[in-house]
Amino acid sequence: MPELPEVQTIVTDLNSRILNKKIKKVEVRLKKIVKNPTKSFIQDLQKSTFKNIRRRGKLLIFELSVKNKYLLIHLKMTGQLIYCKNNKITVGGHGMSKDMGELPSKYTHVIFMFSDGSKLFYNDLRRFGYLHIVDDKKLEKILEKFGIEPLDKDFTLKKFKSLIENKKMNIKAFLLNQKFIAGIGNIYADETLFDAGILPNRSANSLKEVEVKKLYKAIKKVLKKAVQYRGTTFNDYLDADGNKGSFLKFLKVYHREGKKCLRCNKEKIKKIKVAGRGTRYCEKCQK
DNA sequence: CCTTGTGTTCTCCG
DNA sequence: CCGGAGAACACAAG
Numbered sequence: 082m083p084e085l086p087e088v089q090t091i092v093t094d095l096n097s098r099i100l101n102k103k104i105k106k107v108e109v110r111l112k113k114i115v116k117n118p119t120k121s122f123i124q125d126l127q128k129s130t131f132k133n134i135r136r137r138g139k140l141l142i143f144e145l146s147v148k149n150k151y152l153l154i155h156l157k158m159t160g161q162l163i164y165c166k167n168n169k170i171t172v173g174g175h176g177m178s179k180d181m182g183e184l185p186s187k188y189t190h191v192i193f194m195f196s197d198g199s200k201l202f203y204n205d206l207r208r209f210g211y212l213h214i215v216d217d218k219k220l221e222k223i224l225e226k227f228g229i230e231p232l233d234k235d236f237t238l239k240k241f242k243s244l245i246e247n248k249k250m251n252i253k254a255f256l257l258n259q260k261f262i263a264g265i266g267n268i269y270a271d272e273t274l275f276d277a278g279i280l281p282n283r284s285a286n287s288l289k290e291v292e293v294k295k296l297y298k299a300i301k302k303v304l305k306k307a308v309q310y311r312g313t314t315f316n317d318y319l320d321a322d323g324n325k326g327s328f329l330k331f332l333k334v335y336h337r338e339g340k341k342c343l344r345c346n347k348e349k350i351k352k353i354k355v356a357g358r359g360t361r362y363c364e365k366c367q368k
Numbered sequence: 369c370c371t372t373g374t375g376t377t378c379t380c381c382g
Numbered sequence: 383c384c385g386g387a388g389a390a391c392a393c394a395a396g
Contacts, residue, residue, distance in 0.1 A: 082372060139373080157394080158372050207395050209373075250388055259374080267372060316371095357390075358372070 083156040084139060085231070085264030086307035087318050087326060091162050092136045094321035095201075098164050101130045101146075103196040111190035114205065116213035125150055125214050126193070138227050138263030142220070151220045153213045154203070159317040160210035161188075166199045206317055228261040231300050232308070236262075241297045248285035252296075254356035255285045265300070268313055268335045271361050273299040275334045275344075280367045281355045306331065334361040342366060 083091075107126045109119050117125075125147060133144040141162070143152035154162065165184060184202045185192060191203040191212060203212065215223065229236050229244075244262070248255050255261055256270040265273070274281050276299035279292055288296065312318060312326030315336065319325060333343050338352035338361050348365040 084373095155373085157374085159395095207371090209394050248387090254388080257373085359370090 082158055082266050082268060082315070083160065083312070083318055084266035084269050085136075085304055086269070086310075086328065087312035087320075088136045088139050088141060088156070088264070089308050090311045090320050090326065092134050092141060095131075095134050095162065095164065098321065099131055099195065099199075099201060100133070102199070104129055104131075104193055105196045106194040108192040108194070109190070110185070110192070111208065114190040114203070114208060114211055116211050122212070122214055126152070137224055137230070138259050139266070140223075140227075145214075149216045151215050151217070153211075153215060153220070153223070155210050156205070157207070157209035157211075159206040161202070161204040161317065161319050162321055163202045163204065163319060163323045164199065164321045165202070165323070226260055227263040228259060229263065231262050231264060231304055236301075238294060238297050241300075242290075242293055245285050245288065245293055250285055251282050251355060252279060252285045252288065253281035253358070253360060256300075257356055257358070262300070264304075267358050267360075268315075268332070269303060269307065270358075271335045272333060273303045275362060275367060276303055278367050281360045281362055282353075334363065337361060 104126050107123045109115055109123065112119055115122050125145065130146040131143045132146050135142050139155065141154040141156075143154070145152060154160070156162070163184065184204070186204060188204040188206050189202050190205055190208065193201040195201075229240060245255065253270050253274065256265050256273065257267070271281065273296065277292065277296040279288065279296060307313060307328045310326060310328040310331065311320055313328040313332065314325035315329065334350050337350045340350055342348045342350055342363040342365065345363065345365045348363050350361050350363055352359060352361050354360060
């Protein structure tokens, strides 16, 4: 699942690879992935360039050289953006389940072809993601729904406290809600709660001051480290070069149910449902 | 049936 | 009856 660290990795990679390259041709192989009429989508992109690429939460924002046009891409669960200079792509590591040897694959739904011959592929096994070109007004409307960026300087402990103090919902639901903090998904919600030693089903406003501080530090720490290791590859996530992220080896609870807790070395990691999502935790280390 | 991200709908409460 | 909060549900497809 591409969450903040994974999307950030793609943004950083693409910014150093495709800025100001002329888009010669765009191929839409699956219409439902593109939210605009196919014809206007292609027209807006062809002969344009990407001036800048950024993200807000898990949403990628490509600023086009055409005035007031922005390409938004959401990867949802299994979306990939892979850039290659030729059609062959070598997947980092081994044991990949998908036949990613050559692109386009059967999961390639949109292809951007640049005038230097390089290509950017949008692949999506489950086809939950989308591409959408919007104007600045629409973009603003979309962006105002997002909460604070957890790695920004203005995400302070004070700010975090003020967000959390009046929330009756459980702390995991709070972390997953993009309108409070943007970019945390199921993996990093479980990992930050484990790091902070807090049970996922605790109500947010029941956290003591020392716990709020622990969780705040955990969010910064875990997300920063995950960005540093270029995200977590579980099944489908790949960076813009088609390589896996290497944060998997640092996961303490996510997908470790039934295995021995790496902190207490005693308790087995449990799995329950919280906020409608699979949730892993250690009964001994999280209170 | 499961998986997760997100948008919508429903319910509760003051 | 309204609005907000939060929970529940719906949907995507393999």
